[in-house]
Amino acid sequence: MISTRPIRIPIEGATRVAVLGAGxxxxxxxxxxxxxxADVALWARRPELAREIAESKRNSDYLPGVNLPRTLWSSHVIEEVLDGAEMVFLSVxxxxxxxxxxDFGSLIPRDALVVSLMKGVEKGSRARMSEVITQELGIDPARIAVASGPNLALEIAKEQPTAAVVASTSLDTATRVAMVATNPYFRAFVNTDVIGTEFGGVLKNLIAVAIGIVDGVGYGENTKASIITRGLVEMTDFSVAYGAQASTLSGLAGLGDLIATCESSLSRNNTAGRLLGQGYSFSDVIKQMNQTAEGLSSVAPVLELAQEKGVVMPIVSQVAEVLAGTMNPRDIAPHLTTDSALPQGE
Ligand SMILES: NC(=O)c1ccc[n+]([C@@H]2O[C@H](COP(=O)([O-])OP(=O)(O)OC[C@H]3O[C@@H](n4cnc5c(N)ncnc54)[C@H](O)[C@@H]3O)[C@@H](O)[C@H]2O)c1
Ligand SMILES: O=P(O)(O)OC[C@H](O)CO
Incomplete structure (x- = not known):
């Protein structure tokens, strides 16, 4: 049978990139x-979505009302998308x-840079995404980068000005990726703190769930500001214990993303928390969410990692209790941050 799928027309002189995951x-x-x-190929699991993106320049399920670039091409055939890729961005x-x-790691070109766009920790192994990439692809960490920051997709898809950070143990890799990921409405900064950049993105999700919970309960701005501020302390203590630089957590990948995710109703983590605060059970929330809320899966591995290093995370622990149904959402509170009755240093 002759294929009628749209064909890819190469863009001369442009960096050839693949993006895997069309959410x-x-x-x-x-x-x-x-x-x-860049000359971009986007892999969608569903053929009908790949066709909609390639032909109509739309992804109506995930980005309603957004016109995608004329040059963007998409396919559900992973071999076609990865063919000749100089950089591969992962967003599953x-x-x-x-x-x-x-399934498809062996198809990634040997000399390509591999970039994680994800903000979660794997359950069981407790690995960060760059660690999963290293383990599965067996490539030099200097060829891996991670991108993070206050990056609510729909706002950026509408071309609202935004900054992000690209981290790699190799500054050269981070710089190459950041240059490709920069345009008139999006600016990528660089650093070499992969651990802090990744953990910032993971941990802000958990604090955003807490914010959603208290929002759902009906508490106001004092409670939320207290949770955000004390949450940043938990994020920083945890990340530093694992080798991050504290300054990364006060940057775009930490405080920046914490503010965006805690303030926005676009955030899936915040939304999931709000439903919990309104009294829905964890299983009801999972049923209602049709997009990825990474925080829900990251709570358990983060608390296990915290325990290993003796880091105290009262807010994240309370989120875990609400998820487990052992704490009433009304009882989640930033002042329950110490076992001691004595005042603590901030
Ligand atoms: N949406 C945002 O604003 C945003 C911003 C920054 C980072 N992120 C991170 O990006 C990652 C992806 O999130 P998203 O928002 O695109 O999620 P999404 O739910 O919108 O999309 C996930 C995509 O992965 C696909 N998928 C689901 N299960 C899969 C599987 N088993 N194998 C392969 N593909 C599968 C889905 O079909 C979908 O295309 C997450 O780690 C998220 O934290 C999201
Ligand atoms: O919708 P969320 O909660 O996954 O957050 C999206 C981005 O991570 C915000 O930077």
Missing amino acids: SWGTTFAKILADGG PSQSLRSNLR
Whole structure:
């Protein structure tokens, strides 16, 4: 049978990139890259979605009302998308990354840079996404980068000005990726603190769930500001215990993302928390969410990692209790941050 799928027309002189995962962030990031001049192929699992993106330049399920760049091409055939890729951006749910890489990792060109756009920790192994990539692809960490920051997909897809950070143990890799991921409405900074950049993205999700919970209960701005501020302390203590630089957590990947995610009703983590605060059970919330809320899966591995290093995370622990149904959402509170009755230093 003759294929009638749209064919890819190479863009001469442009960096050839593949984006794997055509959900809200994968599609938005593909737009960022294409608007920056890259030659972008986007992998969608469903053929009908790949066709809609390639032909109509729309992804109506995930980014309603957004026009995608004319040059953006999409396919459900992974071999076609990865063919000749100089950079590969990964945007699938964190819990599926390992099995995805087992399926198609061997098709990633040997010299390509591999970039994680994800903000989760794997359950069981407790691995960060860059660690899963290293383990499954067996490549030099200097060829791996992670991108993070206050990056709510729909706002960026509407071309609202935004900054992000790209981290790699190799500054050269971070710089190459950041240059491709920069356009008139999106600016990527660089650093070499992969641990802090990744953990910032993971941990802000958990604090955003807490904010959603208290919002759902009906508490106001004092409670939320207290949770955000004390949450940043938990994020920083945890990340530093694992080798991050504290300054990364006060940057775009930490405080920046914490503010965006805690303030926005676009955030899936915040939304999931709000439903919990309104009295829905964890299983009801899972049923209602049709997009990835990474925080829900990351709570358990984060608390296990915290315990290993003796880091105290009262807010994240309370989120875990609300998820487990052992704490009434009304009782989640920033003042329950110490076992001691004595006042603590801030
Ligand atoms: N949406 C955002 O604003 C945003 C911003 C920054 C980072 N992120 C991160 O990006 C990652 C992806 O999130 P998203 O918002 O695109 O999620 P999403 O739910 O919108 O899309 C997930 C995509 O992965 C696909 N998928 C689901 N299960 C899969 C599997 N088993 N194998 C392969 N593909 C599978 C889905 O079909 C979908 O295309 C998450 O880690 C998220 O934290 C999201
Ligand atoms: O919708 P969320 O909660 O996954 O958050 C999206 C981004 O991570 C915000 O930076």
